[in-house]
Amino acid sequence: MASFTVENYLKAIYGLSQKQPGGVSTNAIAEAIGTKAATVSDMLKKLSANKLIHYKKYQGTTLTTKGAALALNIIRKHRLWEVFLVEKLDFRWDEVHDLAEELEHIDSDELINRLEAFLDNPKFDPHGDPIPDKSGVIHRREQVALTDIQVNKAGVVTGVKDSSKEFLQYLDTQGIELGNKLVIKEVFEYDKSRTIELDGKAMTLSHQVCKNLYVKTEA
Amino acid sequence: MASFTVENYLKAIYGLSQKQPGGVSTNAIAEAIGTKAATVSDMLKKLSANKLIHYKKYQGTTLTTKGAALALNIIRKHRLWEVFLVEKLDFRWDEVHDLAEELEHIDSDELINRLEAFLDNPKFDPHGDPIPDKSGVIHRREQVALTDIQVNKAGVVTGVKDSSKEFLQYLDTQGIELGNKLVIKEVFEYDKSRTIELDGKAMTLSHQVCKNLYVKTEA
């Protein structure tokens, strides 16, 4: 079995390669994991020897099929545990990340499959991120950032791009949560802020907020 | 926070000191943990330096108040997770030990307290072992081994002394589970086996089985 540490590297590489397709840089991994580039360099050699990544010195790295499968399984576990924490133990969506980071390393497919069934086979985690199925397949939702839809278009809040505690708590203060229906009422070119109507209430959201909020529009 | 390894040492020392009061020997710990005496010796020095155990070279060891509190918290987590696995995820009582060994190291009192509430504050785990409360207090049940009750006495099965997979599976084959009512019908002095009546069915249990089955008798 991959160690705790190896799992974290694979997860980090997966996450970074999603954000910016192409090889992932050593420095980026170091920053994501909170370690030094030298340490990452060492580890990349080891991961490569284990056929978990494709790696050529100075060239950046990508996951192999095997590495990606492991990463997806960790993400699957992370997201299912998050659902458990929110749905069953009443944690808030901004509280569950760190706990899920621990729980995701519990090593048992049987456990996670039963947990999935117990949770009624959820397809998305509390932040709207899709949960990979047993084979590692992710069904992505068609969703766009609030910045990408037109005035008078309506949509349903389906997820967040930034799932930091700070952003989630900000959304809470505004009463914005997954499933809310909203309509873009006006776009201010000056600062790219938008006014929206959410559950009948009007409010203004900054460009930064709109960039990080995903909605599904009706056709 | 105590490391995974330190937690396992404390748990092992706690368990061994319950079985045989007095100091716990280095060899016993080594066997319990599946490591070598030399390794344990090293670790005992470290635990002692951290004031988790009382330790004098060649003398055996006991937990300090601090060490015992940590051990009890781990046992609390272990047993609550076992309840979760059996009650919510439908694992059998012989399947949950190893998973709970992993889950018990998840580091969050908030998590475990919420889990406890979610499980309706169970007082015993699936093997009948008592669950320490938030302060580490264990409410022991008055129970005795089947070997210690007289012919014609009745009792309710409340726990097992041996919670090995093998013993639990044997009990399953005999249809014996926690909560069953039974009466001792006869004791054979020859091999100390007993015949009992359980849910109306007569059966014979060996001395070894009787030693490892706890019952609560009516007054």
Added chain:
DNA sequence: AAATAAATTTAGATGAGTCTAAAAAAGTTA
């Protein structure tokens, strides 16, 4: 293209937890 800057890798060291082999202490037996 040469010089400079940034990113990456190598080299050598550290701490945690483990091991084997050997030494020392405690316990047992003749």
Added chain:
DNA sequence: TAACTTTTTTAGACTCATCTAAATTTATTT
């Protein structure tokens, strides 16, 4: 009590994941 056995500890070495400092490669700028 002397000899032997068992238990425990010490000594020295190994692996994993990390670090800092220095060297190397790649990228950028003039």
